[in-house]
Amino acid sequence: MVTRMDGAADSDLINSITPDVMTCLRRSLFFERLDDLLFPKEDSHPREVCIGNYELSKRVLEASDFDSDDWQDIFNVLRAKGGCCDCEILYNVAESSRMKSEYWKSRGDGIHGKTKHPRTA
Numbered sequence: 001m002v003t004r005m006d007g008a009a010d011s012d013l014i015n016s017i018t019p020d021v022m023t024c025l026r027r028s029l030f031f032e033r034l035d036d037l038l039f040p041k042e043d044s045h046p047r048e049v050c051i052g053n054y055e056l057s058k059r060v061l062e063a064s065d066f067d068s069d070d071w072q073d074i075f076n077v078l079r080a081k082g083g084c085c086d087c088e089i090l091y092n093v094a095e096s097s098r099m100k101s102e103y104w105k106s107r108g109d110g111i112h113g114k115t116k117h118p119r120t121a
C-alpha cells in the first residue's frame with residue numbers, strides 16, 4: 001500500500017511506479033474504455049456521467065486484469081498526474097480522448113453538465 005500514516009501518498013514511490021502503471025493502463029486500453037463510457041462512439045449505450053469519483057474507472061479496471069489490490073496504486077498515480085476523478089483522468093492524464101476534443105468544442109457548457117461535482121476522490 002502506497003500510503004503513509006497521514007494518508008498522503010509517498011510521492012517517490014508513486015514516481016517510481018508511474019511508468020509501469022501507465023504502460024499497464026495503456027496496454028489494457030483503460031483510457032479508451034473510460035472514454036467510451038463517458039463519450040460513447042455511437043448511441044450504442046447511454047453516456048455515463050462523472051460524479052467526481054473513480055466509479056467508472058473501477059468498472060473498467062474490474063473488467064480488465066487488475067485486481068483490487070492494484071487499484072490504490074493506480075489511483076495514486078492517476079491522482080499525481082491530475083486525474084482526481086473519471087473525467088479528469090481523460091482530460092489530464094490520457095494523451096488523447098474524445099472527451100478532450102468534445103470539451104474544447106463545447107466549452108461553456110461545462111464538462112460535468114449542470115452539476116459541478118466536488119473535487120474530492
Ligand SMILES: [Zn+2]
Pocket residue numbers: 050051052053085086087088112117
Ligand atoms: Zn469528474
